[in-house]
Amino acid sequence: MKSTKLISQLKMIIPIIAGTAVYAFGLLYFIIPNQLMEGGITGVTILLNYAFQIPPSLSTLLLNIPLFILGWIVLGKKQMIYSGVGILSLTFFLWFFEILIRRGFISPFETQYDYILAALYAGVTLGAGLGIVFRFGGTTGGSDIVARICNRKFGWSMGQVILALDIMIIGASLFFIPKEKILYTFVTVFIASKVIDFIQEGAYAAKAFTIISDQAPEIADLITKEMDRGVTLIPAIGAYSKQAKYMVYCVISRQEIRRLSLIVKSIDPKAFVIISDVRDVHGEGFREE
CATH class of the missing domain: 3.30.70.120 (Alpha-Beta Plaits)
Structure with a gap:
């Protein structure tokens, strides 16, 4: 009975880990080299990287720890266990890909002319990663935890909370990156949302x-x-x-x-x-x- 339960949990955890690996790769290979943006807490980590060169792996972990503890208290252990898996695995893969890029094993896709290509591939990669994570009940932490807490405590719509946070964070990026990069970011966000829906609803x-x-x-x-x-x-x-x-x-x-x-x-x-x-x-x- 215990082995069956373990196998069932592994069937949920392994895809979440794989999804965060794809998501982390997309951030470091397409988003950051081309000064694009993302929403949620991930967007904050990108802004900290642009402004102060703080590694995304470090800021992701530090920002999510207090949110995870708050979510554990408010939402309970059952809802947060897969979020914890997502946060830890995302932090690990960001750190792992940062090392590979720093040592020259991976050369990020950086362009000075064809930003639309970077935006499209970033959207597909991020959407695929998040879609896999969401499909198996996980999250990457951040704004998703905030949205769940606001929904539980105040009855606010999760979608509206996440949208408001995304607008604020992407708006704040105007102080650090050019306006045209924000427009390319909207392309990335749109493509990512469609890929997430595709994976969530099923390919068949x-x-x-x-x-x-x-x-x-x-x-x-x-x-x-x-x-x-x-x-x-x-x-x-x-x-x-x-x-x-x-x-x-x-x-x-x-x-x-x-x-x-x-x-x-x-x-x-x-x-x-x-x-x-x-x-x-x-x-x-x-x-x-």
């Missing part, structure tokens, strides 16, 4: 069909027979007609959209069909955990 996209028809059972039977897909019949009542009928619900891959549409039309050309995007599908016929 599918389509969900909701079909309202008087011939719903016949449509369901033909889908099962012709496409070998699971189908659910949902009881429904028409608001205008007050008549009881069934709705058909079925999830398919994108390549099967036309085939299912033709099946529906062959039985009931007047059927009302709703096609919705579905992400991260698990189960028979799709991805298995």
Whole structure:
């Protein structure tokens, strides 16, 4: 039983560690060499590096220690354990990559002309790292802890707290870096948010069909027979007609959209069909955990 629990925890912790490694690499390889910015506590560590040449690994650890202790007191041990893993592993990988760069084993991507390329790759790298960390229940500490505390104590929206902190920190960077670098930073933040969403929601996209028809059972039977897909019949009542009928619900891959549409039309050309995007599908016929 203990070994099963340990394996389960390792399945959460190892991806968090891998995600912080990717995130730390992106900061030191793309962001700092090109004087770009980031939000949250990471943004503060970058500003301290620009202003006083303080290593990001040191400032990350020192800034997160009091926040982690406060989070432990307010939020409890259970919510903070994976945050602690994220903070320590991020600190370690920042320190590790700083040594590799200082000793010449890694040459950072520094450009004087093509900042858009640096911003795009920084967004992809940071987004991939954070997306992996978030997907497995971890954080990199910082503003996320502050947002959780504000949400618990004052009922403030976590998203609004994080946005406010990001605006303040990126705004403060105007004293240290040119305005155009701030604009490139917004590109990085936008790309990173999209990559985070992509990883959080899942790379596998599918389509969900909701079909309202008087011939719903016949449509369901033909889908099962012709496409070998699971189908659910949902009881429904028409608001205008007050008549009881069934709705058909079925999830398919994108390549099967036309085939299912033709099946529906062959039985009931007047059927009302709703096609919705579905992400991260698990189960028979799709991805298995």
